Amino acid sequence: MNLDKFKSIFTVLVLGIIGFIVHKILFHFLVPKAYEAGFIYSIELLYLFFFFFSAMLILALDKVKEKSINSVGYTFLLLTTLKMGIAFVFLKPILAGNLPKTPTEKMSFFIIFIYFLAIETFVTIRILNNKQ
Incomplete structure (x- = not known):
């Protein structure tokens, strides 16, 4: 069984878990329990959502790499744009809210989004650098 295919997914999983643990620790000390x-959307749900989309994106990039390494960058841009659109749909109820907790929830959403975008970019760069 070729485990190299799953190396990128494992990287996303490990970095996602590390980010989740740090996020929960910071929330425990800095954010009132009533806000959270x-x-x-709970923090756990957001991490699962973004992990799922990141994993699907990485799997798609691995498939595209097998066919044509030159299309990986374009596929990354297309799938990232699609993910941004879906994330915006999820974000709309948060943006519509005007409660004291709303700025904290918006900031948390964007931090998770940007964190997973950075992970995806890192893994995509690794995929592009391994042109064998």
């Missing part, structure tokens, strides 16, 4: 309990 009132979030539209």
Whole structure:
């Protein structure tokens, strides 16, 4: 069984878990429990959502790499744009809210989004640098 295919997914998983743990620790000390309990989407759900999309994106990039290494960058841009559109749909209820917890929830959403975007970019660069 070729485990190199899953190396990129494993990287996303490990970095996602590390980010989640750091995020939860910071929330434990900095954010009131009532704020976190009132979030539209829990932190756990957001991490699962973004991990799922990151994993699908990386799997798609691995498939594209097998066919044509020259198309990996374009595929990354297309799938990232699609993910941004879907994330915006998820973000709309948060943006519509005007409660004291809303800025904290917006900031948390964007931090998770940017964190997974950075992970995807890192893994995509690794895929492009391994042109064998």
